[in-house]
Amino acid sequence: MNKTILITGGGRGIGAACALLAAEQGYRVCINYRSDAAAAAQVVRAIEAQGGAALALQADVVDEAEVERLFAEVDARCGQLDALVNNAGVLARQMRVDQMDAARIRRIMDTNVVGPFLCAREAVRRMSTRHGGSGGAIVNVSSRAAVLGSPNEYVDYAASKAALDTLTIGLSKEVAGEGIRVNGVRPGLIHTTMHADGGEPGRVERLQSSVPMGRGGEPEEVARAVLWLLSEAASYTTGSFIEVSGGR
Ligand code: NAP
Numbered sequence: 607m608n609k610t611i612l613i614t615g616g617g618r619g620i621g622a623a624c625a626l627l628a629a630e631q632g633y634r635v636c637i638n639y640r641s642d643a644a645a646a647a648q649v650v651r652a653i654e655a656q657g658g659a660a661l662a663l664q665a666d667v668v669d670e671a672e673v674e675r676l677f678a679e680v681d682a683r684c685g686q687l688d689a690l691v692n693n694a695g696v697l698a699r700q701m702r703v704d705q706m707d708a709a710r711i712r713r714i715m716d717t718n719v720v721g722p723f724l725c726a727r728e729a730v731r732r733m734s735t736r737h738g739g740s741g742g743a744i745v746n747v748s749s750r751a752a753v754l755g756s757p758n759e760y761v762d763y764a765a766s767k768a769a770l771d772t773l774t775i776g777l778s779k780e781v782a783g784e785g786i787r788v789n790g791v792r793p794g795l796i797h798t799t800m801h802a803d804g805g806e807p808g809r810v811e812r813l814q815s816s817v818p819m820g821r822g823g824e825p826e827e828v829a830r831a832v833l834w835l836l837s838e839a840a841s842y843t844t845g846s847f848i849e850v851s852g853g854r
Contacts, residue, residue: 608659610684611836612636612677614667614725615694617646619798620747623825624691624832625649629658631833636680637662638694667694667721677728686740689836690729692722692770693747697763699805711762718766719773722746726777726788734784741785743836746774747828750794750851760804767792771847778845787844789835794851795822818853 611628615621616637625635626649635653637660639646646662653660661683665676680687696717698710726744733742751760752767771790778788795817801809810822831848834840 608634609688610634611689613691614638620825621693623829627829629653635660668716673724690744700759714762719769736784744788746790748790748792790847793828794854
């Protein structure tokens, strides 16, 4: 039987690249999205056209009841859950900390920290041998921002990713003896539309000369690291991070 993977924010960008590669590797792919149903449906169609199996599931990861419904739908339609990619994430317009209001900071923390916590909780309840599960793997999509701090752009976003990294470290130790591995990837400047949400669609082009490899990355390059961490090839790797940032 095919393994089942759930990817939050799997309709666009890095999440969509993870979905396509997971399908290529034989996973049955559950693609969560928040509002862009058309993008998620397009990824499902692309997977089905290659002979794979995928479904799109709407849920806002910020909302506890919606997260519970999302995982219940995965249970009902796929049975066992083997892998979770906590990929959904947001940033807001570039600004200094002295300009930020609480509503903005809370929205970033809710999506990038509370959402992954809730999804990880639901995944552990299903995967953990302590709860009768057969194990599994979780990858949290963090950012190089967690280390660099994103001054003058979005320190709130950077701080949310640092919190996500601490979730990766703590949870990996909590469930290491229960058949679950938890790891993170830290992408650098990747070509997706996320930068437009920060108010600068051309951000990767502006900053690429600061990348030792001299270019931005592609979502597929991040997806390969995510899928490796989920695979048996990474069977002794947990609480670990892969930087996918061209050296930046
Ligand atoms: P993106 O193209 O903007 O896509 C974001 C995805 O997240 C979308 O599918 C969106 O759903 C989903 N999403 C957002 N809020 C959600 C919520 N509350 N509930 C469910 N889904 C939600 O972003 P990306 O560039 O691929 O980024 C993916 C991840 O990589 C993020 O965690 C980001 O922080 C991280 N990252 C990106 C970069 C980069 O340079 N692009 C660098 C480092 C880290 P809809 O499609 O329905 O809107």
